[in-house]
Amino acid sequence: MSHNAILSIANISYTYGPKKALDRVSFSVKEGQCAILLGPNGAGKSTLFSLITHLYDAPSGTICIDGHDVRLKPLKALKALGVVFQQSTLDLDLTVRQNLLYHAALHGIKRREAEHRIEEELTRFGMLERADEKTRQLNGGHRRRVEIARALLHRPRLLLLDEPTVGLDVPSRKALVDHLHALCRDRQLAVLWATHLIDEIASEDHLIVLHQGQLKASGAVSDVLDETGHETIEAAFAQLTGRQERT
Amino acid sequence: MMMHALRALIGIMSRECLRFVHQRERFISALVRPLLWLFIFAAGFRSTLGVAIIPPYETYILYEVYITPGLLGMVQLFNGMQSSLSMVYDREMGSMKTLLVSPLPRSFLLTSKLLAGVLISVIQAIVFLLIAAAYGIEIPAIGFLTVLPALILSGLMLGALGLLLSSFIKQLENFAGVMNFVIFPMFFLSSALYPLWRIKESNPTLALIAGYNPFTAAVELIRFALYGQFNLEAALITLFSLLFFLGMAIWGYNPSKGMMSRRS
Numbered sequence: 001m002s003h004n005a006i007l008s009i010a011n012i013s014y015t016y017g018p019k020k021a022l023d024r025v026s027f028s029v030k031e032g033q034c035a036i037l038l039g040p041n042g043a044g045k046s047t048l049f050s051l052i053t054h055l056y057d058a059p060s061g062t063i064c065i066d067g068h069d070v071r072l073k074p075l076k077a078l079k080a081l082g083v084v085f086q087q088s089t090l091d092l093d094l095t096v097r098q099n100l101l102y103h104a105a106l107h108g109i110k111r112r113e114a115e116h117r118i119e120e121e122l123t124r125f126g127m128l129e130r131a132d133e134k135t136r137q138l139n140g141g142h143r144r145r146v147e148i149a150r151a152l153l154h155r156p157r158l159l160l161l162d163e164p165t166v167g168l169d170v171p172s173r174k175a176l177v178d179h180l181h182a183l184c185r186d187r188q189l190a191v192l193w194a195t196h197l198i199d200e201i202a203s204e205d206h207l208i209v210l211h212q213g214q215l216k217a218s219g220a221v222s223d224v225l226d227e228t229g230h231e232t233i234e235a236a237f238a239q240l241t242g243r244q245e246r247t
Numbered sequence: 248m249m250m251h252a253l254r255a256l257i258g259i260m261s262r263e264c265l266r267f268v269h270q271r272e273r274f275i276s277a278l279v280r281p282l283l284w285l286f287i288f289a290a291g292f293r294s295t296l297g298v299a300i301i302p303p304y305e306t307y308i309l310y311e312v313y314i315t316p317g318l319l320g321m322v323q324l325f326n327g328m329q330s331s332l333s334m335v336y337d338r339e340m341g342s343m344k345t346l347l348v349s350p351l352p353r354s355f356l357l358t359s360k361l362l363a364g365v366l367i368s369v370i371q372a373i374v375f376l377l378i379a380a381a382y383g384i385e386i387p388a389i390g391f392l393t394v395l396p397a398l399i400l401s402g403l404m405l406g407a408l409g410l411l412l413s414s415f416i417k418q419l420e421n422f423a424g425v426m427n428f429v430i431f432p433m434f435f436l437s438s439a440l441y442p443l444w445r446i447k448e449s450n451p452t453l454a455l456i457a458g459y460n461p462f463t464a465a466v467e468l469i470r471f472a473l474y475g476q477f478n479l480e481a482a483l484i485t486l487f488s489l490l491f492f493l494g495m496a497i498w499g500y501n502p503s504k505g506m507m508s509r510r511s
């Protein structure tokens with residue numbers, strides 16, 4: 001394990017009855033690295049996320065977050081983890097601030113400190129003036145921003161994002177993608193980002209391709225392209241997953 | 248760690264209170280249900296159902312007086328099931344995940360969630376009790392105080408049952424079944440509407456089942472507490488049921504052992 005690997009996954013397998021959802025998957029995400037987890041639907045992305053977040057327990061293999069084994073030291077591991085789930089998990093009847101305060105409380109952040117951090121994060125996301133609006137009144141893109149701000153409130157080392165741009169229009173998507181890349185650079189945050197949208201990948205990203213529960217590639221975008229001998233990620237992805245890429 | 252846990256507990260409770268304030272319909276319907284039973288059902292049955300002198304009552308009582316503790320239990324039973332419904336909903340919507348990925352022991356998070364639900368259920372029960380008192384149900388002044396611990400214990404037990412159900416119910420649609428297979432049998436097969444000796448007269452088997460129903464214990468605990476008395480047997484049954492339901496619920500939410508892992 002590299003000393004600055006924030007997320008290390010080694011030999012993880014998981015089955016639902018006879019179906020193998022993950023088959024001996026291993027990879028790591030380093031500090032300041034934006035790792036894109038690419039895979040068609042049913043590739044095992046959601047299962048992998050449930051294992052990393054300890055919603056499920058992996059029967060074999062190990063997952064370490066910031067050096068803490070998720071199964072043996074779940075609390076320490078979860079402390080270093082921020083998550084944005086695919087479905088919005090905001091309480092729509094509560095205001096932005098109330099939602100964030102709830103999260104801060106769950107992480108044991110003092111009230112005053114929490115208020116300060118909320119202000120800081122919302123300012124960064126350009127959402128401060130909407131802090132006292134109910135989240136129901138926000139559009140999809142803004143809700144996503146609040147969720148990412150929330151996931152960063154306890155200053156995690158690893159940020160997990162499960163298809164965060166689903167349901168967003170093109171400008172909101174672009175803004176979010178740019179923002180996340182900036183976060184990675186500026187805060188040295190390790191990001192693991194599941195998506196099936198290839199245009200969200202930047203050339204400096206780390207690419208992880210998952211297909212039918214198996215790891216098909218893991219490396220810098222340029223390395224993956226070299227290995228597969230293709231010029232575009234689309235073509236490389238189509239080859240790795242053994243199918244024609246949809247347009 | 249202690250401070251962290253305390254802050255989280257306060258956070259979970261205040262979220263529940265905020266949600267409760269925002270859902271006025273839920274509060275009103277939670278009150279209307281037992282009030283309908285009290286104002287209409289009990290009035291209609293007053294003459295049909297005579298209640299002999301049984302402890303804790305020292306004199307003949309009106310049927311309304313008899314069913315008041317049962318209706319307090321009903322408020323809590325519905326509240327427990329409602330919070331389990333909201334947990335199934337939360338899980339489908341994902342906010343349960345936000346709770347479960349917090350860096351605190353899962354058993355603590357679930358217990359906090361339970362306590363938050365009980366806080367709401369006790370508030371509802373007390374409001375109902377005040378309305379019942381205003382309507383003319385005589386309750387000794389001390390009863391308002393002594394009933395509180397009973398309401399907390401019974402609320403915890405029924406909330407834990409809700410928590411347990413929420414860990415085993417896969418989808419929201421299945422919740423209609425809870426109504427038919429949990430709420431109604433628990434309520435009707437208890438001493439809430441009629442004393443156990445009355446059931447025994449017509450069907451000893453049913454009376455036996457009702458005797459083992461934890462809801463009967465909750466109702467009797469509340470009934471005695473309303474008159475400043477302590478029913479040890481009812482308290483013990485309620486307490487053991489609470490521990491059993493909560494233990495099973497925590498098991499059900501365990502990532503490797505319970506239902507979470509079997510759910511895709």
